[in-house]
Amino acid sequence: MPEAFSERNWQVLLRAIASKNVIPIIGPAAVTVRTDSGDQPLQALAAPRLAQELGLTTPGQYRTYNDVARAHLGRGRSRPELYDELRLILDSYSEPGAALLELAGIEDFDLFVSSTPDSLLGRALQQRRKSFNPLKDSFWFHPNLRSQQHTHEHADQNNPCDLPSQFSRPLVYQILGSTESQDFAVWEEDYMEFVCGLIEKRENLKRLMHKLSTANLLLIGAPSEDWIVRFLLRLARGKRLSDSADNPCYLAEDENAMSEAMTFFFDHGSKHTRIIRADPVQFALELAQRWQQHRKIAQPATTVEFFARLPDQCPRDAVFISYAKEDKAAVAQLGSALEHAGVPFWVDKRNLEIGESYERALRTAVMDCSYFVSLISPNSESDYARYVHKERTWAAERYTEGSVFYVPVLLDFAANAGPQLEPPVFHKIERERLTPERLPALVQRLAELVQVLRSTGKRPRG
Secondary structure, three states: OOOOOOHHHHHHHHHHHHOOOEEEEEOHHHOEEEEOOEEEEHHHHHHHHHHHHOOOOOHHHOOOHHHHHHHHHHOOOOHHHHHHHHHHHHHOOOOEOHHHHHHHOOOOOOEEEEOOOOOHHHHHHHHHOOOOOHHHHEEEOOOOOOOOOOOOOOOOOOOOOOOOOOOOOOEEEEOOOOOOOOOOOOOHHHHHHHHHHHHHOHHHHHHHHHHHHHOEEEEEOOOOOHHHHHHHHHHHHOOOOOOOOOOOEEEEEOHHHOOHHHHHHHHHHOOOEEEEEOOHHHHHHHHHHHHHHHHOOOOOOOHHHHHHOOOOOOOOOOEEEEOOHHHHHHHHHHHHHHHHOOOOEEEOOOOOOOOHHHHHHHHHHHHHOOEEEEEEOOOOOOOOOOHHHHHHHHHHHHOOOOEOOEEEEEOOOOOOOOOOOOOHHHOOOOOEEOOOOOHHHHHHHHHHHHHHHHHHOOOOEO
């Protein structure tokens, strides 16, 4: 990889992916198909075939669908014929290349945005993520708000082009149309209609737009012409691209494929966009490899090692974890998972020293934290004199009913055997359970809570 994208940049990106705060946007340069001679770019194979089917001379000179469309429409031929022929050709390719398969295998990606109309990304997810159902988990945009009659239980039938209100499995969203639709983005006018449609129908796409505006965006291959890239990013952010450095965007693209104007714009005009000068396919393969390595980061060999490397002082806006000293192993389990996901947290490791200055510092940590996680076990509930109860009392001083701040997590408790020693204000809050099976969901929830607070400055209702 180019020196401009350093090891530190990689670690920042991988931590954001681990916290499930990155949305990959897959462009045509990253869409390859498996052939007898190896992986080939889909567009490079399909465009000459399309030219031949439409009766254009020297079909080998056409490299993109846009090239073919210009020649076809320039002869006065119809647009529907263009879509019909391209649909048949694209649907004939069923074996996604290694880049799409590797990206589909990155389990920290819950939402994939495709800027191409083919179904190869969905096919890759079918192979790598067994929970993916293309009939339920594929969505696409159309300017007329036409979409598949989805059977997803949370699909919004009034706004069929929006994301479902809830989903636990990966989704594919084809933002510039799909071959399943009557038409899709092939040439300049199509792109203009789809981009303008996304702007005009923004109120019908609230869940999609919220996702795009609050996550880090990773464009792997530019969707099309450079003006389309800029319009899509502007649409996703909902504000001037030069105004904010929050939630960075990344564009992995071959430098030779980018115009001088787009390179200058992203290097100097957009504070939060970083160009990764690399072939999109090679970048996708390296990203998947690095993600696997990052995922396999060794857990601390012992609980002692985990606590030894924690800072003495609580960073401002970190998640505060309150616990009984007998539950250090559970703290290490949760803390290691949060660390891997890039979620800032703090655990007191000084064995609950006695003293006025220590108590004052601990209270300050509770007052400055972003969220308060209370690990509740028979150990913590055995004696009201334990420090965990002081910490909960301080947390109750900050708590505002109706907003999320206090996150109770049960250890070794039956779900219906709730503790009696929490401040009364917390008794109605639904409790999490810390088990190996539920740990990923708990970490994801905390990551999302932290991200909401960072992006809006407010805690979510709940």
